Amino acid sequence: MFLGPEGSGTLPLALAFSGYIFCENPTLDDRCGKCKSCIQTNAWSHPDLHMSFPIEIQKKIETTATYAKDFLAALKEDPYMSLKKWELTIGDGKKKSIITAAESQEIIRLLSLKSFHGGHKIMIIWHADKMNNAAANKLLKTLEEPTKKTIVILVTASAEDFLPTIMSRTQKVNCGKLSDSDIARALEDRHEIDPTSAKKYAHISDGNFYLAKMLAMHKEQPTDYLDIFTQWMRACVTSKMPDALTICEKIAAYTKDQQQYFLEYCLQFLHQSIVYVHLGENAARFDSEALQFARKFAPYMEKSDLEGFQRIFSTGHYMVERNINPQLLFLKMSQDMMKLFKLNS
Numbered sequence: 401m402f403l404g405p406e407g408s409g410t411l412p413l414a415l416a417f418s419g420y421i422f423c424e425n426p427t428l429d430d431r432c433g434k435c436k437s438c439i440q441t442n443a444w445s446h447p448d449l450h451m452s453f454p455i456e457i458q459k460k461i462e463t464t465a466t467y468a469k470d471f472l473a474a475l476k477e478d479p480y481m482s483l484k485k486w487e488l489t490i491g492d493g494k495k496k497s498i499i500t501a502a503e504s505q506e507i508i509r510l511l512s513l514k515s516f517h518g519g520h521k522i523m524i525i526w527h528a529d530k531m532n533n534a535a536a537n538k539l540l541k542t543l544e545e546p547t548k549k550t551i552v553i554l555v556t557a558s559a560e561d562f563l564p565t566i567m568s569r570t571q572k573v574n575c576g577k578l579s580d581s582d583i584a585r586a587l588e589d590r591h592e593i594d595p596t597s598a599k600k601y602a603h604i605s606d607g608n609f610y611l612a613k614m615l616a617m618h619k620e621q622p623t624d625y626l627d628i629f630t631q632w633m634r635a636c637v638t639s640k641m642p643d644a645l646t647i648c649e650k651i652a653a654y655t656k657d658q659q660q661y662f663l664e665y666c667l668q669f670l671h672q673s674i675v676y677v678h679l680g681e682n683a684a685r686f687d688s689e690a691l692q693f694a695r696k697f698a699p700y701m702e703k704s705d706l707e708g709f710q711r712i713f714s715t716g717h718y719m720v721e722r723n724i725n726p727q728l729l730f731l732k733m734s735q736d737m738m739k740l741f742k743l744n745s
Contacts, residue, residue: 401528401553401554401555401556401559401567401570401571401572401573402414402553402554402555402556402573402575403556403557403558403559403572403573403574403575404557404574404575404576404577405557405576405577405607405608406482406483406557406608406610407480407482407578407605407607407608407609407610407611407612408575408576408577408578408607408608408609409480409575409578409609410555410556410557410575411475411479411480411524411526411555412479412480413575414524414553414555415441415479415524417553418441418446418449418522418524418551418553419431419437419438419441419442421519421520421522421551422437422438422440422441422446422448422449422517422519422520422522423435423437423438423441424436424437424438437517444472444475444476447516447517448515448516448517448519448520448521448522449522449524450507450510450511450521450522450523450524451464451471451475451523451524451525451526452464452499452503452506452507452523452524452525452526453467453471453486453499453525453526453527454483454486454487454497454498454499454526454527454530455467455490455497455498455499455503456487456490456491456496456497457498457500462500462502462503463500463502463503463506464503464506465506467490470489470490471486474486474489478610478613480609480610480613481610482610483497483527484714484717488718488721497527497530498530498531498532498535499525499527499528499530499531499532499535500532500534500535501532501534501535501538503535504531504534504535504536504538504539505538507523507525507539507542507552508538508539508542510523511523511542511546511547511550511552512547515549519549520549520550520551521547521549521550521551522550522551522552522553523550523551523552523553524553524555525552525553525554525555526555527555527556527557528554528555528556528562529556529557529558529559529560529561529562530561531562531566533563536562536563536565536566537563537565539552539566540565540566540569543566543569543570544569554566554570559572576607577606577607577608578607578608578609579607580599580602580603580607581602583598583601583602583605583607583609583612584598584599584601584602585598586609587601587602587612587613587616591613591616591617593616597616598616600687601615601616603685603687604668604685604686604687604690605668605685606668606672606685611664611668614661614664615661615665617657617661625661625662625665626665626689626690626693628647628650628651628662629662629665629666629669630693631643631647632644632647632651632734633697633737635647635734636734636737636738636741637741639738639741639742641734641738644731644734644738645731645734647730647734648727648730648731648734649727651726651730652726652727652729652730654726656720656723659720659726660717660720660721663713663716663717663720664717666713667710667713667714667717669690669694670706670709670710670713672684672685672686672694672698673694673697673698673706674698674706676694676698677698677699681695684698705740705743708740709737709740712733712736712737712740713733716729716730716733
């Protein structure tokens with residue numbers, strides 16, 4: 401079980417570990433990267449590497465087979481992707497995605513087959529905590545007594561939702577948050593972000609490389625996003641609809657991707673506000689510009705319906721993905737936030 405928070409790289413780690421197992425000429429600390437198995441692993445096409453993941457259950461669709469190509473494409477684009485991003489890729493994001501008993505049966509079937517290369521067979525179960533009880537119980541025997549040269553890797557951000565019988569059959573590898581320095585260096589090396597900006601994005605992301613990359617992909621943020629967020633919150637607190645309308649027009653002028661990144665920035669700001677209130681200023685991941693607003697905003701939000709605000713921003717993120725008219729969407733979000741601020745004033 402590779403256990404770590406979102407954006408910590410548990411899935412890339414599982415893939416890298418699988419590549420090392422498959423490598424025909426491994427060194428003590430890495431795979432060769434040149435053999436046939438390494439080339440296949442790099443292309444996500446190794447025949448003995450299988451993957452399972454959560455899906456939204458629909459009529460006649462209970463296994464991942466229908467979405468295998470979509471998942472592979474999403475994985476190639478970003479192996480650090482969030483579960484929410486995946487859910488929006490394959491569905492409307494309204495239903496909870498799960499791993500079903502039918503999918504567990506398919507996992508068992510795949511692992512019962514002979515290895516294509518005559519070596520190991522590996523099954524990676526992404527967000528394995530999404531297995532329902534029937535799915536988990538069906539896999540118990542496979543986890544307890546896997547066939548020879550069979551490895552099952554459970555990738556998860558939470559161990560709390562697993563059956564005790566599952567936990568007792570796994571070897572846990574705790575993957576903590578990535579360090580600011582590691583994230584900053586990766587942004588510089590892989591995405592050509594300048595060192596100053598890379599450090600800022602790494603600090604704000606709080607160990608989440610997926611979030612750091614999103615922040616880094618658009619030059620408007622975080623400073624411009626902070627300005628818009630600050631103006632928006634002040635307009636909603638004071639119930640000044642004309643001001644809110646002006647701000648909504650600015651947000652609506654962003655591209656679809658920028659609108660999504662902006663809303664994710666808002667969600668991150670809310671999360672860090674909670675950290676600020678309960679753990680103190682030094683624990684919160686605000687840059688110097690954001691900290692000035694947070695000193696006033698965070699204590700105020702403690703008295704408000706934080707779950708309600710998170711729901712508004714999460715729903716807004718989903719609606720942007722569904723191509724809803726942005727001006728109407730952000731105006732509706734403004735009205736909803738004004739109501740929440742009034743209820744908690």
